[in-house]
Amino acid sequence: xxxxxxxxxxxxxxxxxxxxxxxxxxxxxxxxxxxxxxxxxxxxxxxxxxxxxxxxxxxxxxxxxxxxxxxxxxxxxxxxxxxxxxxxxxxxxxxxxxxxxxxxxxxxxxxxxxxxxxxxxxxxxxxxxxxxxxxxxxxxxxxxxxxxxxxxxxxxxxxxxxxxxxxxxxxxxxxxxxxxxxxxxxxxxxxxxxxxxxxxxxxxxxxxxxxxxxxxxxxxxxxxxxxxxxxxxxxxxxxxxxxxxxxxxxxxxxxxxxxxxxxxxxxxxxxxxxxxxxxxxxxxxxxxxxxxxxxxxxxxxxxxxxxxxxxxxxxxxx
Amino acid sequence: xxxxxxxxxxxxxxxxxxxxxxxxxxxxxxxxxxxxxxxxxxxxxxxxxxxxxxxxxxxxxxxxxxxxxxxxxxxxxxxxxxxxxxxxxxxxxxxxxxxxxxxxxxxxxxxxxxxxxxxxxxxxxxxxxxxxxxxxxxxxxxxxxxxxxxxxxxxxxxxxxxxxxxxxxxxxxxxxxxxxxxxxxxxxxxxxxxxxxxxxxxxxxxxxxxxxxxxxxxxxxxxxxxxxxxxxxxxxxxxxxxxxxxxxxxxxxxxxxxxxxxxxxxxxxxxxxxxxxxxxxxxxxxxxxxxxxxxxxxxxxxxxxxxxxxxxxxxxxxxxxxxxxxxxxxxxxxxxxxx
Numbered sequence: 001x002x003x004x005x006x007x008x009x010x011x012x013x014x015x016x017x018x019x020x021x022x023x024x025x026x027x028x029x030x031x032x033x034x035x036x037x038x039x040x041x042x043x044x045x046x047x048x049x050x051x052x053x054x055x056x057x058x059x060x061x062x063x064x065x066x067x068x069x070x071x072x073x074x075x076x077x078x079x080x081x082x083x084x085x086x087x088x089x090x091x092x093x094x095x096x097x098x099x100x101x102x103x104x105x106x107x108x109x110x111x112x113x114x115x116x117x118x119x120x121x122x123x124x125x126x127x128x129x130x131x132x133x134x135x136x137x138x139x140x141x142x143x144x145x146x147x148x149x150x151x152x153x154x155x156x157x158x159x160x161x162x163x164x165x166x167x168x169x170x171x172x173x174x175x176x177x178x179x180x181x182x183x184x185x186x187x188x189x190x191x192x193x194x195x196x197x198x199x200x201x202x203x204x205x206x207x208x209x210x211x212x213x214x215x216x217x218x219x220x221x222x223x224x225x226x227x228x229x230x231x232x233x234x235x236x237x238x239x240x241x242x243x244x245x246x247x248x249x250x251x252x253x254x255x256x257x258x259x260x261x262x263x264x265x266x267x268x269x270x271x272x273x274x275x276x277x278x279x280x281x282x283x284x285x286x287x288x289x290x291x292x293x294x295x296x297x298x299x300x301x302x303x304x305x306x307x308x309x310x311x312x313x314x315x316x317x318x
Numbered sequence: 319x320x321x322x323x324x325x326x327x328x329x330x331x332x333x334x335x336x337x338x339x340x341x342x343x344x345x346x347x348x349x350x351x352x353x354x355x356x357x358x359x360x361x362x363x364x365x366x367x368x369x370x371x372x373x374x375x376x377x378x379x380x381x382x383x384x385x386x387x388x389x390x391x392x393x394x395x396x397x398x399x400x401x402x403x404x405x406x407x408x409x410x411x412x413x414x415x416x417x418x419x420x421x422x423x424x425x426x427x428x429x430x431x432x433x434x435x436x437x438x439x440x441x442x443x444x445x446x447x448x449x450x451x452x453x454x455x456x457x458x459x460x461x462x463x464x465x466x467x468x469x470x471x472x473x474x475x476x477x478x479x480x481x482x483x484x485x486x487x488x489x490x491x492x493x494x495x496x497x498x499x500x501x502x503x504x505x506x507x508x509x510x511x512x513x514x515x516x517x518x519x520x521x522x523x524x525x526x527x528x529x530x531x532x533x534x535x536x537x538x539x540x541x542x543x544x545x546x547x548x549x550x551x552x553x554x555x556x557x558x559x560x561x562x563x564x565x566x567x568x569x570x571x572x573x574x575x576x577x578x579x580x581x582x583x584x585x586x587x588x589x590x591x592x593x594x595x596x597x598x599x600x601x602x603x604x605x606x607x608x609x610x611x612x613x614x615x616x617x618x619x620x621x622x623x624x625x626x627x628x629x630x631x632x633x634x635x636x637x638x639x640x641x642x643x644x645x646x647x648x649x650x651x652x653x654x655x656x657x
Contacts, residue, residue, distance in 0.1 A: 166392065
């Protein structure tokens with residue numbers, strides 16, 4: 001069976017207690033993203049950004065299942081992916097604000113981050129073939145490592161997704177496709193932009209698929225760890241689809257959902273559910289992370305502008 | 319398919335041999351693969367078949383399926399996976415079957431291949447070569463006869479070259495593969511079967527240099543790829559009428575190497591730029607702009623362009639009307655001389 005639904009610990013179930021480290025990371029991402037929206041409102045940021053408020057638990061749950069040998073390909077909504085891997089809010093904020101200490105010297109901005117084995121890009125689906133190439137190299141030269149790609153449900157409209165799935169299955173490479181299925185592609189509901197299902201599309205290529213309903217970090221890890229391990233050991237591509245919720249707008253002021261829809265979305269927020277069940281732990285860590293982000297913001301804002309500091313070695317050719 | 323290689327002892331050196339342009343590419347790929355185990359070849363039908371033009375003939379047999387990969391019909395997938403392989407240390411050479419088939423891979427070329435080196439402040443190298451047979455003249459159709467080089471020259475981060483003869487094909491493909499930057503490598507498909515003498519022990523000129531092929535004083539003719547042969551033929555015909563043309567093969571389209579062109583135009587005072595591609599926003603347009611900027615006081619006539627037309631590539635029975643030929647080149651030379 002190639003596809004299955006992983007329900008235990010679903011939204012209807014009360015959250016389990018997270019260790020402080022996991023909860024801190026979740027809250028770090030939440031406050032980082034909220035802070036970005038505030039900075040935009042205050043006129044402190046230029047351009048645009050995409051926040052992952054509501055989806056933080058997906059990269060947090062996966063963080064402990066990935067290791068340093070693994071590649072991570074992120075997308076336009078990638079701050080949570082980056083923070084889960086590096087816990088570097090100052091470097092990322094400096095990148096977005098164009099300040100000294102920026103992870104890519106301010107060249108990449110919000111959507112184009114490169115750091116060691118982490119790359120993000122904003123064009124939907126274009127990382128998938130690249131990840132297949134990396135995965136093929138990993139299979140040959142670093143067996144046991146994998147290439148993970150974060151995509152959304154909207155990404156499944158792009159043809160490159162299918163070229164990549166086809167090649168990944170043909171060549172049997174360790175590719176982990178993480179789908180953050182938040183039911184909305186920018187402003188278009190998934191029902192209006194997707195025929196059929198992601199499960200059926202994966203199945204058409206003979207690619208294993210798992211759909212995860214849970215928002216509980218502990219439960220998710222327990223459910224998906226064996227499948228992720230199979231990607232590493234058996235070089236089997238896997239599509240891991242998370243039924244999740246984007247609580248914020250696509251970018252800033254572009255949320256077209258009705259107030260009723262937004263209420264329903266907010267009611268599914270892990271943040272509120274966790275606060276209710278574990279108020280003491282939550283209050284302690286929530287305050288700590290909010291204050292940490294405020295501190296980092298003051299510090300980064302006061303820095304000098306970022307400068308291109310990377311060396312650009314001469315072009316070599318024979 | 320290319321004629322079999324003929325090994326002919328010559329007076330110059332015993333290693334000299336007569337090869338076709340197709341064979342030059344094949345030999346160049348082979349030499350690069352022998353020299354560097356990181357070089358891999360990938361594309362549609364490049365393995366068992368050896369490519370539709372047999373440029374990769376025999377490579378899979380000799381280097382194995384791990385290094386010569388037959389891919390699905392998926393240009394975005396081919397170029398994308400090549401990028402992934404390149405950032406991990408391979409040096410992939412992708413074959414695009416025909417010029418018009420590169421467009422499904424355009425996103426990967428422009429948004430990833432061209433930009434990763436920049437985005438990583440030079441830390442990531444993406445040494446991918448994308449080979450594209452280009453131009454018309456083989457009786458094919460739209461998508462099989464196009465000249466899309468300007469799209470790529472227009473994109474910062476890509477190097478673009480076009481070989482015109484068997485000897486350059488042999489050297490330039492090896493130089494492109496050895497380049498740490500992405501190189502879009504255009505091959506004049508109608509010239510695949512033309513022959514020349516190759517001395518593999520010779521020293522090649524650097525990749526990004528243009529070359530004066532024929533000295534002359536009446537006017538300068540600049541060209542590249544499939545039009546080089548046409549322009550040399552035009553120069554030979556012109557000489558019979560007493561018109562002494564200087565012919566320059568640009569070879570590199572991005573970056574352009576226009577020093578020899580400026581020098582020539584300062585001497586001749588006239589430039590005819592010849593290319594199969596449509597003229598609007600083309601390589602020919604760029605050359606014309608730079609020559610008028612650098613050689614303004616030397617010019618005795620406006621820079622004239624002889625190009626394909628600003629239309630889709632026509633059906634094969636009309637391509638003789640579309641492609642610049644000897645008469646159109648000489649007509650433009652006459653206009654320049656009569657200015």
